[in-house]
Amino acid sequence: MKDAEYILEMDNIGKTFPGVKALDGVNFKVKRGEIHCLVGENGAGKSTLMKILSGVYPSGTFTGRIILNSTEQHFRSIEDSEKAGIAIIHQELALIPELTIYENIFLGHEIKKGPFIDWNETIIKAKEVLKRIRVNINPETKVKDVGVGVQQLVEIGKALSKDVKLLILDEPTAALSEVDCDNLLQILRELKKQGITCIMISHKLKEVISIADTITVLRDGKTITSIDATKRKVEEKEIIKYMVGREIEDIYPKREGVKYGDVCFELKNWTAFDPSKGREILHNINFKVHKGEIVGIAGLMGAGRTEMALSIFGNTKHYIIKGELYVNGVKKHLSSPEKAIKEKIVYVTEDRKGNGLVLIQDIKFNIPLSNLKQLLKGLFIDQHEEVNAANKFFNELNIKARSIEQVVGTLSGGNQQKVSVAKGLFTLPDLLILDEPTRGIDVGAKFEIYTIMNELVKRGMSIIMISSELPEILGMSDRIYVMSNGTMTGVIDAKDATEEKIMEMATA
Amino acid sequence: MKELGVILRKNIRDYGMFIALAVIFVLFTILTNGTFISPYNISSLINQTGYIAVLATGMTLVIIVRQIDLSVGFLSGFLGAIAAILMMNYHVPAILAILIVLALGAVIGLFFGVLIAKVGIPAFVVTLAGMISFHGLLLFATQAGGTINITDKFFNEIGNGFIPSFGKIGGFAVSTLVIGLIGIVLFIYFQFKARNTKKKYNFEVLPMPFFIAKIAFIVALIAALILVLAMNNGISWTFVIVFVVVSIFTVILNKTAFGRHIYAVGGNPEAAELSGINVANVLIYTFVIMETLTALSGILFASRMQSASPTAGTGFELLAIAGAFIGGCSANGGVGKVTGSLIGSLVMVSLTNGMDLMGLGSSIQYVIQGIILVLAVVFDILTRRSQAVG
Structure with missing residues (x-):
């Protein structure tokens, strides 16, 4: 039997949630053995489409047909789709940190001899899988002891061990450093040679262009276009135009007449020891921020950037710290987030779902949470003040929701990020630390976050921006610090900086 | 009609407990030939709910912050016995005895809170140890005569008197x-x-x-x-006390910064910490409140019985926890209302009261209470799941 050209055809797919039409007649065709990138703004329907394909939304809860290898499919569960050779790897990895790599790879489909697990065979098979994904690590290592890049590969290995034909990756590189990203893309290319078809959702257009054979753009639950990237070179601008429905000239809005003032924050000989890891994680860091300045902190994953931010912001991880911290020239000891907030420093986390927002509560609960004092009238929270405050940020940051009473967990990533930023701003900070402020959010929302940042520094606020995306670091910062292995390896003025120079320092 | 369906589905979690209550009332009224619904029984039902509702109020806070307290039953029995001993053996005035017992509850709560929040022992372990220890202390306190009769008029009025x-x-x-x-x-x-x-x-x-x-x-x-x-x-005076307690904690949860902190810590402890909330202190205060209310519950029960007995408080923790879950507290934390837990307590106590009237033995009653507790949590999880999917 000759295989059809398309391994997968999703035909006229429609899916409605109460009050929202998430997908509206989407057509999505994937050729056998290609890497197919699916792009679109948050809320465009990418994840919904993939959930339909993988059986998360069972057959019957949507309209349209799924045709896999020329046969119509009716998946009733994830199990059904796995049996058909489809595996999905979600953004949040589904590994058990306390188990070893080989245990994780065969979790749920253990190799058995009689009623018992055949561990020897498992390890041998795991080694074979690891070879395919070029991971040169002992499979007996625990997953918690390897970096997030390797963890991502282990997830892929898990899929491979199930004899997957169609691999779906939902933003696989969102949490990876540049080096890990390149490595992952390289491995996807190799899997392609081995005959595995791959659908990848990504917001990073550069990598989309570098790897995709076909690019499909969704917008507002509809297929906008499908571009064959093997025939011609696709420009980033072109994709963005399809994604947002208009052209964004410069994604990094320029500020006019940047002038920054005195030093408002400084670290001197800042060293931190992490007792839980038993080693020093920050070595002798010297760092300063001027009033009205955006300072970028670049570096690879694990360079110690988030750790530095947390050590400043109340030291919630209980590092043992040596060194001095100055706010407006006065030496301070910030022993809790509460004290840091009092000194008008606030940290907006990279992990808005994990430790940023209370997802089960609404917008008006979350925004003032760090500074409820401001809403108190006597002993009680003034409802009027609360609503006004929340509405102010709701409008200023252009948060898209039904109202400030919408539960935060139901917002899109970009809007959650805006609520997270609003929560920081409600403390009226002088120094705002943004950790990966645009991770996992779409181009339109990114642009809005950048515009907000520029507006804030214009008002005299200072911003520290930690980011793994070099174009963002170059586009937004006034000065750039680069970290590597817990050390500041360099500082450079943005106008002199290039991606090459930064990468050089980041890998020093 | 469609609108009604949507509203019902959205609020099924809130209406569920009223439906449960209605079913129980109808069922027991039939099974007891109307005795259940008689004015005398309703009046005593309210007073029986009192000491459970006070516990369930505290338990609401504890469950919202993702903790549990298994010790409240025997602690309430033990503190009731302390009140009795103070008044009967040491002739301490009732008011003073009440204040001492409330303060003792607060101190125990502080101790529990520090063990849980600062030392980091799971609440389950701390309060299980507490449950066993307080059971022992209760037996020890009531050992001499088995039951300590309370003859103080003022004290007994709390659980039996009317305005x-x-x-x-x-x-x-x-x-x-x-x-x-x-x-x-x-x-x-x-x-x-x-x-x-x-x-x-x-x-x-x-x-x-x-x-x-x-x-x-x-x-x-x-x-x-x-x-x-x-x-x-x-x-009754019990009704008045419960009304005041429920009102105070409703206002605290909804209108004060501390209330917000409780919901924040329960909803996402890491986010709460990075929001500048002192999570450890929130936990400690929560247990101080819980154990103070446990003392109040012990006082209400001793007063109603006009005595302290070795079995006082047995199974109260189950009634209070089940009441809180029936009343809408989420097993995952972050969600719960004091008024809901009040209704939940009424459900649990009505069940006990009805079964008592029917003459069912305590053995079968425990089994049924246990099943109801599990059903309440199953209902909670299922309704939340259907809401999450939309």
Whole structure:
């Protein structure tokens, strides 16, 4: 039997949630053995489409047909789709940190001899899988002891061990450093040679262009276009135009007449020891921020950037710290987030779902949470003040929701990020630390976050921006610090900086 | 009609406990040939709910912050016995004995809180150890005579007395009728006020007909309750105490920064910490409140029994925890209302009371209570899941 050209055809797919039409007649065709990138703004329907394909939304809860290898499919569960050779790897990895790599790879489909697990065979098979994904690590290592890049590969290995034909990756590189990203893309290319078809959702257009054979753009639950990237070179601008429905000239809005003032924050000989890891994680860091300045902190994953931010912001991880911290020239000891907030420093986390927002509560609960004092009238929270405050940020940051009473967990990533930023701003900070402020959010929302940042520094606020995306670091910062292995390896003025120079320092 | 369906589905979690309560009332009224619904039984049902509702109020806070307290049953029995011993053996005035016992509860809560929040021992372990220890202490305290009879009039009035009636009209206590009427008027006024405020801010509100229906339903319930109570002896002091406790903690949870901190810590402890909230202190205060309310519950129970016995408080923790879950607390934390837990307690106590009237033994009662606890959590999880999917 000759295989059809398309391994997968999703035909006229429609899916409605109460009050929202998430997908509206989407057509999505994937050729056998290609890497197919699916792009679109948050809320465009990418994840919904993939959930339909993988059986998360069972057959019957949507309209349209799924045709896999020329046969119509009716998946009733994830199990059904796995049996058909489809595996999905979600953004949040589904590994058990306390188990070893080989245990994780065969979790749920253990190799058995009689009623018992055949561990020897498992390890041998795991080694074979690891070879395919070029991971040169002992499979007996625990997953918690390897970096997030390797963890991502282990997830892929898990899929491979199930004899997957169609691999779906939902933003696989969102949490990876540049080096890990390149490595992952390289491995996807190799899997392609081995005959595995791959659908990848990504917001990073550069990598989309570098790897995709076909690019499909969704917008507002509809297929906008499908571009064959093997025939011609696709420009980033072109994709963005399809994604947002208009052209964004410069994604990094320029500020006019940047002038920054005195030093408002400084670290001197800042060293931190992490007792839980038993080693020093920050070595002798010297760092300063001027009033009205955006300072970028670049570096690879694990360079110690988030750790530095947390050590400043109340030291919630209980590092043992040596060194001095100055706010407006006065030496301070910030022993809790509460004290840091009092000194008008606030940290907006990279992990808005994990430790940023209370997802089960609404917008008006979350925004003032760090500074409820401001809403108190006597002993009680003034409802009027609360609503006004929340509405102010709701409008200023252009948060898209039904109202400030919408539960935060139901917002899109970009809007959650805006609520997270609003929560920081409600403390009226002088120094705002943004950790990966645009991770996992779409181009339109990114642009809005950048515009907000520029507006804030214009008002005299200072911003520290930690980011793994070099174009963002170059586009937004006034000065750039680069970290590597817990050390500041360099500082450079943005106008002199290039991606090459930064990468050089980041890998020093 | 479709609208009604949507509203029902959205609020099934809130209405579920009322449905459960209605089913129990109808069922037991039939099974006991009407004894269950008699004014005398309703009145004593309210007083029996009192000491559980006070516990469930504290348990609501504890469950919201993702903790649990298994010790409240025997602790309430033990502290009740302490009150009895202070008054009977040491002739301490009742007021002073009550204050000492409340303070003792607060200190135990502080101790628990520090072990849980600062030392980092899971609440399950700390309070399980507490449950065993307090059981032992209760047996030790009541060992001499088995049961300590309390003869203090003032003390016994708390669990058995009623507010002055100021005469009766047609068999109804006047003061109860007046308070009931004022209560209904205030309730309607505040409901409308809250609705108008919400509308002013463009928040979602129930459509007017449903809103009126909801209010009419609740008013009818309050009116029926008031009439039944007025027919008997009127409003009891226990009723007054529970009303005050529930009101205070409703206001604390909804209107104060501490209340917000409780919901934040329960909803996402890491986010709460990075928001500058002192998570450890929130946990400690929560356990201080829980154990103080446990002391109050012990006082209410000893007063109602007019004695302290070696079995006092047995199984209260189960009733309080089940009451909180039936009342809408989430097993995952971050969600819960004191008023819900009050209704939940009423469900659990009605069940006990009805089974007592039927003459069922305590063995079968424990089994049924256990099953109800699990069903309440299953219901909670299923309704939340269906809401999450949309």
